[in-house]
Amino acid sequence: MDTLLYTCDQIRAIEHAAQAHLAPGTLMERAGEAAAAYARELLAGEPGGAVLVLAGPGNNGGDGLEVAAHLAREGFDVEVLHLAGSATPSFETGRALQRAGDAQVRFVDAIPPGRPWRLVVDALFGIGLARALTGQARELAVWTASLDCPVLAIDVPSGLDADTGTIVGPHGAAVTATHTITFLGNKPGLHTGDGCDHAGAVRVDMLGADGLQQEAAQAVLNGPALFAERLAPRRRNTHKGSFGDLVVLGGARGMLGAAVLAARAALHGGAGRVFAATLDPGMLLDPLQPEIMFRDAAGLDYAGRSVVAGPGMGNADAAIHLFGKVLEARGPVLVDADALNLAAARPELAERLCAHGGEVVLTPHPLEAARLLGVTASIVQADRLEHARELALRFNSVVVLKGAGSVIARPDGFVAVNTSGNPGLATGGSGDVLAGFCGALLAQGWPAWEAALGAVWMHGAAADWLVEDGAGPIGLTAGELPRAIRAVLNALVADVARSGTWARGVFSTET
Secondary structure: OOOEEOOHHHHHHHHHHHHOOOOOOHHHHHHHHHHHHHHHHHOOOOOOOEEEEEEOOOHHHHHHHHHHHHHHHOOOEEEEEEOOOOOOOOHHHHHHHHHHHHOOOEEEOOOOOOOOEEEEEEEOOOOOOOOOOOHHHHHHHHHHOOOOOOEEEEOOOOOEOOOOOOEOOOOOOOOOOOEEEEEOOEOHHHOOOOHHHHOOEEEEEOOOOOOOOOOOOOEEEOOHHHOHHHOOOOOOOOOHHHHOEEEEEEOOOOOHHHHHHHHHHHHHOOOOEEEEEEOOOOOOOOOOOOOOEEEEHHHOOOOOOEEEEOOOOOOOHHHHHHHHHHHHHOOOEEEOHHHHHHHHHOHHHHHHHHOOOOOEEEOOOHHHHHHHHOOOHHHHHHOHHHHHHHHHHHHOOEEEEOOOOOEEEOOOOOEEEOOOOOHHHOOOOHHHHHHHHHHHHHHOOOOHHHHHHHHHHHHHHHHHHHHHOOOOOOOOOHHHHHHHHHHHHHHHHHHHHHHOOOOOOOOOOOO
């Protein structure tokens, strides 16, 4: 249930369905109890030290007041900065305000200077915020980024759009939380875009409303459970031909490194044979990975082979011709980098890509996605899920919109949001490695959807493993990723072999 992602409209429908069966205020009471329990965990259950609750004027503020009342009754030193607003509070919020007063919570008008906070609770605004934070609310949101104590956001960090993961409004601000407890369903905006920097660790509490979803979720968090059935141990009676041929088409003059990185990733990702079909014939051998076979791109037969098209391919006439040749071959194809730009610039290539009919994965970063859609990168980033869906439908393919919380979309509109990875991946060549690895999975017979899910998650998990081992995130290089990806892949296969299904293990990524 925690991996399903719901829109704000769907959450409101769940809330209305629950309220129809509950006494007024019950959901707020349950939210306060759940958030207070999480707060106690963050406080290690030990009274003492100061807790500050930032409470807004609406029902999200009411949830915060309930938390304050619970903690104060249990002996914690609680202060509330309540931005009450001018409107009359709802019945539920008014009752929570009364309970906080009865619990001897202290109300303050400004942040007391110099207090060593043990915990700050953000309950300023929930999912209904429609405009940028201003005034004192904005000042408080900015202030949370400077804290060295846990910051617990209730439902959503104030100022963050729970659907898109963007900060609400032009020149807006959002609370920087270390932890978020979200209610009635998980939300995509907590896991992509700005949400990756503002939500922290996310916990979901259904508040007893399980089973009241009126619409099926059209988004999910990516993880090994989604591709576990492809993680089969290899039979002994196999050979290199059992695991497919992969061709990396790219490597124009001055950009051979991109093709080499993709080919190395494909080799470590398990492809039986890997060919680097380079436009620049200058490289005949990779001395670090001599198993890669270099071929003249113009003379290679692409039929019957999976192809990664684009890493370092350039935009010369030869690149255009060869990309068209790959599309004619109709084998599994991953389109990345320069091949994406060619499709964006040349309608005839885009039409052929749409009509391919086979397994196709597109792996654009936001600017490449913008070129394909004829918009700007900022527009793509403003709603990453929706634009990934649009690309998948337009090109009848599986799309990986890369970035913080990469979005994997398929043509029917279903998407997965990835949670593995870290800023170490923000380095040149990281996307080439992802393309080569995903191509290797395609070559081994993985369908496009599972190949994209698996490649994106394991690519991120490999970076996480490297960081845990001390290699980054600052200065982590793309060349370090292929061997780490191999380790993650084999660990997952072994995990499935032991248990018959995937179980959370050393490479799992907590949301």
